[in-house]
Amino acid sequence: xxxxxxxxxxxxxxxxxxxxxxxxxxxxxxxxxxxxxxxxxxxxxxxxxxxxxxxxxxxxxxxxxxxxxxxxxxxxxxxxxxxxxxxxxxxxxxxxxxxxxxxxxxxxxxxxxxxxxxxxxxxxxxxxxxxxxxxxxxxxxxxxxxxxxxxxxxxxxxxxxxxxxxxxxxxxxxxxxxxxxxxxxxxxxxxxxxxxxxxxxxxxxxxxxxxxxxxxxxxxxxxxxxxxxxxxxxxxxxxxxxxxxxxxxxxxxxxxxxxxxxxxxxxxxxxxxxxxxxxxxxxxxxxxxxxxxxxxxxxxxxxxxxxxxxxxxxxxxxxxxxxxxxxxxxxxxxxxxxxxxxxxxxxxxxxxxxxxxxxxxxxxxxxxxxxxxxxxxxxxxxxxxxxxxxxxxxxxxxxxxxxxxxxxxxxxxxxxxxxxxxxxxxxxxxxxxxxxxxxxxxxxxxxxxxxxxxxxxxxxxxxxxxxxxxxxxxxxxxxxxxxxxxxxxxxxxxxxxxxxxxxxxxxxxxxxxxxxxxxxxxxxxxxxxxxxxxxxxxxxxxxxxxxxxxxxxxxxxxxxxxxxxxxxxxxxxxxxxxxxxxxxxxxxxxxxxxxxxxxxxxxxxxxxxxxxxxxxx
Numbered sequence: 001x002x003x004x005x006x007x008x009x010x011x012x013x014x015x016x017x018x019x020x021x022x023x024x025x026x027x028x029x030x031x032x033x034x035x036x037x038x039x040x041x042x043x044x045x046x047x048x049x050x051x052x053x054x055x056x057x058x059x060x061x062x063x064x065x066x067x068x069x070x071x072x073x074x075x076x077x078x079x080x081x082x083x084x085x086x087x088x089x090x091x092x093x094x095x096x097x098x099x100x101x102x103x104x105x106x107x108x109x110x111x112x113x114x115x116x117x118x119x120x121x122x123x124x125x126x127x128x129x130x131x132x133x134x135x136x137x138x139x140x141x142x143x144x145x146x147x148x149x150x151x152x153x154x155x156x157x158x159x160x161x162x163x164x165x166x167x168x169x170x171x172x173x174x175x176x177x178x179x180x181x182x183x184x185x186x187x188x189x190x191x192x193x194x195x196x197x198x199x200x201x202x203x204x205x206x207x208x209x210x211x212x213x214x215x216x217x218x219x220x221x222x223x224x225x226x227x228x229x230x231x232x233x234x235x236x237x238x239x240x241x242x243x244x245x246x247x248x249x250x251x252x253x254x255x256x257x258x259x260x261x262x263x264x265x266x267x268x269x270x271x272x273x274x275x276x277x278x279x280x281x282x283x284x285x286x287x288x289x290x291x292x293x294x295x296x297x298x299x300x301x302x303x304x305x306x307x308x309x310x311x312x313x314x315x316x317x318x319x320x321x322x323x324x325x326x327x328x329x330x331x332x333x334x335x336x337x338x339x340x341x342x343x344x345x346x347x348x349x350x351x352x353x354x355x356x357x358x359x360x361x362x363x364x365x366x367x368x369x370x371x372x373x374x375x376x377x378x379x380x381x382x383x384x385x386x387x388x389x390x391x392x393x394x395x396x397x398x399x400x401x402x403x404x405x406x407x408x409x410x411x412x413x414x415x416x417x418x419x420x421x422x423x424x425x426x427x428x429x430x431x432x433x434x435x436x437x438x439x440x441x442x443x444x445x446x447x448x449x450x451x452x453x454x455x456x457x458x459x460x461x462x463x464x465x466x467x468x469x470x471x472x473x474x475x476x477x478x479x480x481x482x483x484x485x486x487x488x489x490x491x492x493x494x495x496x497x498x499x500x501x502x503x504x505x506x507x508x509x510x511x512x513x514x515x516x517x518x519x520x521x522x523x524x525x526x527x528x529x530x531x532x533x534x535x536x537x538x539x540x541x542x543x544x545x546x547x548x549x550x551x552x553x554x555x556x557x558x559x560x561x562x563x564x565x566x567x568x569x570x571x572x573x574x575x576x577x578x579x580x581x582x583x584x585x586x587x588x589x590x591x592x593x594x595x596x597x598x599x600x601x602x603x604x605x606x607x608x609x610x611x612x613x614x615x616x617x
Contacts (some may be wrong), residue, residue: 001411001488002062002063004044004061004063005044005062006299007046007063007064008037008040008041008569010579011036011037011040012036012037012043012068013032013035013036013038013072014035014036014068014069015032015034015035015068015069015070015071015072015074015075015160016032016033016036016042016066016067016068016069016075017030017031017032017033017067017075017078017079017082017442018030018031018032018033018039018065018066018067019064019065019066019067019070019082020043020057020061020064020088020090021061021062021063021064021065022060022061022062023060023062025063025462026472027082027086027088028057028060028061028088028089028090029057029061029088029089029090029091030079030082030083030086030088030091031079031266031496032076032078032079033075033179034072034075036066036068040064040066041067043056043058043061051290052290052292053090053288053290056090056288057090066137066287072328072333073119073328073331073335074556075469076302076306076328076329076332077306077332079302080302080303080306080307081306083303084303084307090288091287091299092285092286092287092288092291092295092296092300093286093287093303094249094285094299094300094303094304099280100118100129100130100131100308100310101116101117101118101129101131101137101138102116102117102118102119102120102127102128102129102130102131102135102137102310103115103116103117103127103128103129103131103137103140103141103199104116104117104125104127104128105125105126105127105128105192105195105196106123106125106127107124107125107126107192108123108124108125109157110157110158110178110185111151111157111178111185111188112150112189112192113150113151113152113153113154114141114144114145114150114192114195115141115152116134116137116138116141120310122338125347126196127310128199128200128273129271129278129310130271130279130308130310131271131278132281136540140199144195144198144199145174146174146231146232147198147232148191148192148195149173149175149176149191149333149452150175150176150188150191150192150195151169151175151176151177151179152169152175153167155179157178157179158181160179161178161179161180162179162180162181162183163179164179166179166180167179173228176188176191182342191384192273199274200274203250207233210229210232210233211229211233213229214226214229214230214233217229222550226589229419250272250275250314250350250351251274251275251313251314252272252274252312252313252314252318253272253312253313253314253315254269254270254271254272254312254314254315254316255269255270255272255316255354255355255357255358255360255407256264256268256269256297256300256301256315256316256317256318256353256354256355257318257356257358257359257361257362258293258296258297258300258319258359258362259359259362259363259366260287260293260296262289263286263287263288263289264284264285264286264360264545265284265285265286265287265296266282266283266284266285266366267282267283267284267285267297267300267363268280268281268282268283268358268359268361268362268365269281269283269304269358270314270354270357270358272312272361273312276447277592280358280361281301282362282365283298283300285299287299294319294320294321294322295320295322297317297318297319297321297322298322298325298326298329299342301315301317301321301329301333302325302329302392305333305336311333311336311341312337312338312341313337313339313340313341313342314341314342314343314344315333315341315342315343315344316344316345316346316351316354316355316356317343317344317345317355318345318358318359319345320345321343325563326343329343330343353536368550378422378530379530379533379534380422380423380424380534381422381423382423383423383529383531383533383534384397384398384400384422384423384531384534385531386525386529386530386531386532386534387476387516387525387535389530389531390516390523390525390531391476391501391503391516391518391523393475393476393501395475396475397475397476398421398422398474398475399419399420399421399422399472399473399474399476400419400420400474400475400476400477400478400538401417401418401419401420401474401476401477401478402418402419402420402477402478402479402480402538402539402541402542403415403416403447403450403451403477403478403480403485403489404416404479404480404481404487404542404543404545404546405435405443405446405447405450405480405546406543406546406547406549406550407435407441407446409548413434413435413438413441413442413446413550414432414433414434414435414546414549414550415432415433415435415446415447415449415450415546416430416431416432416433416542416545416546417430417431417432417433417450418430418538418541418542418545419474420538421532423534425541430545431454431470432549433450433453433454435449436449437449440562443481443484443485443487443488444484444487444488445486445488447479447485447489448488448491448492450494451488452492453488454470455492455496455498457470458470463564465469473498473500474500475500476500476501476502476503477489477493477500477501477502478502478503478504478505478516478535478538478539478542479502479503479504479505480504480505480539480542480543480546481504481505481506482504482506482517483504483517483520485504486502486503486504486517489502490502498538501518502518503516503517503518503523504516504517504518505517505535505538505539507509507539510604511542512536513532513535513536513539515532515535516535532565563577563578563584563587564610565612566608566612567603567608568604568608569605569608569609572600573598573600573605574602576598576599576600576601577595577598577609580597580598580599581598587609587613588613590609590610591610592606592607592610595609596609
């Protein structure tokens with residue numbers, strides 16, 4: 001039994017992270033502290049000065065644990081990691097987990113390359129981004145390679161100079177071919193400098209320089225060169241038009257604004273690079289309604305920039321960070337960037353106008369998002385509530401597990417488990433079972449084996465204090481079938497001393513979902529209701545998952561037991577035979593002449609296949 005007063009006395013006066021748990025041993029909150037003893041004890045003192053969120057959370061805390069760190073900054077990083085890992089109910093959660101493309105110039109190399117990457121390494125390269133449109137970034141890099149003759153290969157210089165002939169890019173005028181050793185670093189780096197100017201928004205000066213070169217080439221009657229320059233000028237003009245949004249009195253900055261309604265929030269970020277708005281992105285967050293806007297923006301900055309590869313020089317916010325968090329966050333971001341990061345909250349001027357613009361855009365997106373959110377909530381959580389009402393269950397319905405058995409005349413029996421949480425499939429929790437103890441088409445025995453193994457996993461992981469998909473028990477179990485499948489599940493649950501409601505998902509004569517079988521009664525739901533539609537989706541999903549695994553297993557077993565036993569037929573010929581004939585049955589029916597039409601087959605191997613299927617010893 002966890003004795004909170006006694007455990008509070010043991011807390012160290014050091015920085016660290018604490019995890020609050022409820023009676024189900026679920027982590028409901030993750031926090032950080034510069035002094036664990038002082039911070040954690042505050043939760044269990046007078047509720048007079050506590051926020052509404054804390055007052056709601058504290059009665060649910062049945063135990064806590066903590067992790068000591070060397071500094072408050074380490075605690076901040078660990079807190080972000082654990083929030084992402086456990087998704088605690090009372091934490092503010094950034095839902096999106098995106099990685100962004102960057103343009104990388106390997107300036108540390110003798111002859112630099114330019115390409116798209118999603119990683120930012122501390123390797124002395126020059127990075128531009130992040131960009132929100134991956135296709136646009138790819139097109140931009142392709143345009144740079146068309147305009148400036150920079151290498152695309154991964155050769156290492158000077159090691160690889162003179163080892164091979166120049167590639168096609170050199171012959172079509174898109175590479176200076178440093179691999180030949182005939183171009184100096186100075187000449188090559190001049191084009192790299194132009195490329196960097198191009199990415200920094202200096203297209204106009206590059207265009208004017210090329211126009212002068214085009215006119216000179218034309219006057220010298222070098223019309224082919226002039227035409228090539230003309231095409232490059234057009235490409236530059238096209239990129240400039242796409243980046244037309246105002247030249248701003250800023251270098252690299254992110255502008256962050258937020259709108260919220262109840263526990264749902266939408267944050268919009270403008271990415272400004274080289275004084276131009278290079279893109280924008282929306283992020284959805286969930287937060288308890290009692291959380292202030294400052295707390296939500298602080299959580300966003302911590303979680304988003306902990307996960308992103310690039311930190312700009314300036315982060316412009318709609319509202320200030322929580323006072324006690326601001327210093328450590330600024331220090332952390334500056335350390336991650338490698339130079340000072342400025343966090344500002346403008347009240348006038350161009351920066352304030354940008355914040356307002358981001359806010360207005362966020363409001364427009366949120367109005368659309370809000371309607372979509374309502375429809376999605378009705379389709380998911382609303383559907384779960386309808387099922388709960390139809391079954392007259394007393395406990396909330398959050399996690400539903402569905403099971404199905406698949407086999408072919410008792411061969412290669414498999415079990416499948418799919419999981420829906422709040423009405424949405426949780427694919428990471430899906431599990432497959434190869435039936436081990438049951439022989440033949442015995443759905444009752446197979447279902448019992450699957451559930452016994454599933455519950456044994458839960459017991460083992462609870463004993464070992466592990467956290468996986470098996471650790472959480474369902475609020476409802478759905479069986480793809482009727483009384484036989486339901487009785488198998490109920491018998492297993494009874495043997496484990498568990499009280500979890502079990503329903504059978506029954507189908508009509510046309511193999512369509514008809515309703516639920518619960519406590520020996522068929523529960524009818526309106527066919528147009530969201531609850532009925534969710535049951536149909538769950539039944540279709542568990543059947544799909546089971547039959548996909550069964551087919552894969554069946555094909556693997558069939559191939560191994562037949563083709564692998566034929567002398568002279570290895571992996572390549574087996575694959576070629578299956579691609580050519582489509583099935584083992586057709587291979588067995590084929591004549592030697594037919595078998596010789598398969599790629600890689602020789603007369604001895606074809607005769608060996610024919611003899612295997614036709615000549616009995």
